[in-house]
Amino acid sequence: MIDVDIAGTQVRALNQRLHALPKDTNERAWRVLNPMGAHSIAAGLTQPIEVRVEGHVGYYCAGMNKEATVVVEGHCGWGFGENIMSGLVRVTGNASQAVGASGHGGMVIVDGDAGARCAIGLKGADIVVGGSVGHFSAFMAQAGSLVVLGDAGDNLGDSLYEARLYVRGSVASLGADCVEKKMTPHHLQKLERILAKAGMTADPKSFRRYGSARKLYNFHADHADAY
Amino acid sequence: MTVDPRNLRPSASFTPHHIAEIHRAADEGIYEIRGFGAKRRMPTFDDLVLLGASVSRYPLEGYRETCGTNVVIGGRFAKKPIEIKIPITIAGMSFGALGVNVKEAIGKACTAMGTSSTTGDGGMCEEERQASKLLVYQVLPSRYGLNPDDLRRADAIEVVIGQGAKPGGGGMLLGQKISPRIAKMRTLPEGIDQRSASRHPDWTGPDDLTIKIEELREITDWEKPIYVKVGATRTYYDTQLAVKAGADAIVLDGMQGGTGATQDVFIENVGIPTLPALRLAVQALQELDMHRKVQLIISGGIRTGADVAKALAMGADAVSIGTSALIALGCNKPVHLEDYEALGTAPGYCHHCHTGRCPVGVTTQDPKLQERLTADHGARLLRNYLSVMTLELQTMARACGKNHVLNLEPEDLVALTVEAAAMAGVPLAGTNWIPGRGTY
Numbered sequence A: 001m002i003d004v005d006i007a008g009t010q011v012r013a014l015n016q017r018l019h020a021l022p023k024d025t026n027e028r029a030w031r032v033l034n035p036m037g038a039h040s041i042a043a044g045l046t047q048p049i050e051v052r053v054e055g056h057v058g059y060y061c062a063g064m065n066k067e068a069t070v071v072v073e074g075h076c077g078w079g080f081g082e083n084i085m086s087g088l089v090r091v092t093g094n095a096s097q098a099v100g101a102s103g104h105g106g107m108v109i110v111d112g113d114a115g116a117r118c119a120i121g122l123k124g125a126d127i128v129v130g131g132s133v134g135h136f137s138a139f140m141a142q143a144g145s146l147v148v149l150g151d152a153g154d155n156l157g158d159s160l161y162e163a164r165l166y167v168r169g170s171v172a173s174l175g176a177d178c179v180e181k182k183m184t185p186h187h188l189q190k191l192e193r194i195l196a197k198a199g200m201t202a203d204p205k206s207f208r209r210y211g212s213a214r215k216l217y218n219f220h221a222d223h224a225d226a227y
Numbered sequence B: 001m002t003v004d005p006r007n008l009r010p011s012a013s014f015t016p017h018h019i020a021e022i023h024r025a026a027d028e029g030i031y032e033i034r035g036f037g038a039k040r041r042m043p044t045f046d047d048l049v050l051l052g053a054s055v056s057r058y059p060l061e062g063y064r065e066t067c068g069t070n071v072v073i074g075g076r077f078a079k080k081p082i083e084i085k086i087p088i089t090i091a092g093m094s095f096g097a098l099g100v101n102v103k104e105a106i107g108k109a110c111t112a113m114g115t116s117s118t119t120g121d122g123g124m125c126e127e128e129r130q131a132s133k134l135l136v137y138q139v140l141p142s143r144y145g146l147n148p149d150d151l152r153r154a155d156a157i158e159v160v161i162g163q164g165a166k167p168g169g170g171g172m173l174l175g176q177k178i179s180p181r182i183a184k185m186r187t188l189p190e191g192i193d194q195r196s197a198s199r200h201p202d203w204t205g206p207d208d209l210t211i212k213i214e215e216l217r218e219i220t221d222w223e224k225p226i227y228v229k230v231g232a233t234r235t236y237y238d239t240q241l242a243v244k245a246g247a248d249a250i251v252l253d254g255m256q257g258g259t260g261a262t263q264d265v266f267i268e269n270v271g272i273p274t275l276p277a278l279r280l281a282v283q284a285l286q287e288l289d290m291h292r293k294v295q296l297i298i299s300g301g302i303r304t305g306a307d308v309a310k311a312l313a314m315g316a317d318a319v320s321i322g323t324s325a326l327i328a329l330g331c332n333k334p335v336h337l338e339d340y341e342a343l344g345t346a347p348g349y350c351h352h353c354h355t356g357r358c359p360v361g362v363t364t365q366d367p368k369l370q371e372r373l374t375a376d377h378g379a380r381l382l383r384n385y386l387s388v389m390t391l392e393l394q395t396m397a398r399a400c401g402k403n404h405v406l407n408l409e410p411e412d413l414v415a416l417t418v419e420a421a422a423m424a425g426v427p428l429a430g431t432n433w434i435p436g437r438g439t440y
Helices: A011-019 A185-198 A221-226 B016-028 B100-113 B126-131 B148-153 B180-186 B205-219 B235-244 B264-269 B274-287 B305-314 B323-328 B337-342 B375-399 B418-424
Strands: A002-005 A029-033 A050-054 A069-073 A088-091 A107-110 A123-129 A143-148 A164-167 A178-181 A208-212 B033-036 B048-050 B071-073 B082-084 B088-090 B116-118 B134-139 B156-160 B226-231 B249-253 B259-263 B295-299 B318-321 B413-415
Touching: A011 B205, A107 A185, A123 A185, A143 A185, A164 A185, B033 B264, B048 B305, B071 B295, B088 B100, B088 B375, B100 B116, B100 B126, B100 B134, B100 B375, B126 B375, B134 B148, B148 B205, B156 B205, B205 B226, B205 B235, B226 B235, B235 B249, B235 B274, B249 B274, B259 B264, B274 B295, B274 B305, B274 B418, B305 B318, B305 B375, B305 B413, B318 B323, B323 B375, B413 B418
Parallel strands: A002 A029, A029 A050, A050 A069, A069 A088, A088 A107, A107 A123, A123 A143, A143 A164, B088 B116, B088 B318, B116 B134, B134 B156, B156 B226, B226 B249, B249 B295, B295 B318
Antiparallel strands: A164 A208, A178 A208, B033 B259, B048 B413, B071 B082
16 A cells, blocks of 8 residues: 655645556555545546545546546545546545536446536446435436436436436436336346445335436427427 | 519518528527528628838848748646647537548648647547647537547647637537447437537536646646637636636637537627637736737638738737638538539538538538548648648738737737727727727
């Protein structure tokens, strides 16, 4: 385990060290101390290393992650794991807005609650939230999954494309073109795999599934009142 | 009863175009979507003229004395600023709106001329990356195809907040242009009308933008110049806020800027022309003591080397062209007339980029139409055009006595109309009057 105390220093020095690691590095376990809410901690990682951040982080922690595992033991600001490509990022506390925004692959886990626009513009990643998510979550989500063990705020899945949404608790309201869909054995299996990978204990059968009605995929005069 | 043509009084408010558009709207129930840029009359660089040298100052010899054209962009924060050999770059246009033949042609032409091309919504097209020595990678609200590998493969990064044809509006790419490759790059089903978001998913406002730019710098190890592109509206404030947010360069797109598909009402009625936008941006930079430190790239209706010269004289560091580059590649050329007719238009009037049926193979994903413009031929056409623009620019600069095009200055300009004088902040020709300055 390599400790990096970033109190009194800059995130730049940490990220530079992490970015410079060769593909076959033996320095695979890192611990970041005193993050003090700094932004962009562990952003842009490309190697299958593990980074544990002890404390709260600011915006864009683990942004555009590839391959790495990043765990934040605390809370995080906007855009946690934004545009993630692969790997796994987790925050043990609560997350602010736009968790996993436009994520293409890999997994983002929030053990607590997530703010508004969680999984916005999702493009293939799986987002798992142990608590509840705020309004307009999965807005324009294109692919991948959002799994919410708690409740969802207003306008869930507004302007949704092909992403799959699973919510165990209540949904305040569904957004334009988002509808509840039948939970099939295929979806139950997929949800079970996602929950297991995220280390979440929940019965897949206790979730409801939401997806796109696909009525707004092409412009049509009669759709104007949908907005 | 015979009609006396003298009694056929046309309405100035309800012109034939407006009448036809109301009929169309009533029939179809949806707004008109089209490509190209604003077609309305507005003050432009045509309303300015340069003051060539005479007794009070001397000119440089054309085709003999050196007149430099290179510009360095990104020296404020980037470890690796880029140097373009000519101050004319190619604007971001999506792979989707344009075919791969055009993206490759643009890349080759830019490489030959030592300037940069720009990606666009939908991600980085491999053919364009291979063809372009200097490629600017756009980070757009849609984030289609955005990935850290391409960020690092880029030579500069452009955070797009808006464009001149539709500041405040998102993008659209109609289903007829969504080929399997385009759909895959954007992670969306084939054939749907793709809507690009109007604002970024993970930040709002200038303070967030500061943090977003820092993140992009972190991911790319502070190597790449980072541009911020805005559509021209509240330009003075937008420019100052972009500088405060940490931009290396500002890309400012006036309302003449083009689009692949946008509502006609948006194109014609939102934003301000390039001329006043440029003056406001320069003023904003000067007040921050950032003029020439944060580079200003202006776009929207640039057509000739004279336009470039006037833009540089007003304070721009470079220009960016989109529509005129496509015209150089054959847009609106009077060939394949039957295909224009099938679209209900004619050469010189065509704005049907959104249909995907471009008669000259420029804004299409149809392989048969793309055969009408090979990448190599397109590269030759665009290279010729860029070369002519540069020669024109140097001609203007030498006539004003400048040994580098960036030495052109506002004092080299006067305006032919009161409106242009006010918007550009240069005197009305033959006077020392700049409307809005002083007491009247």
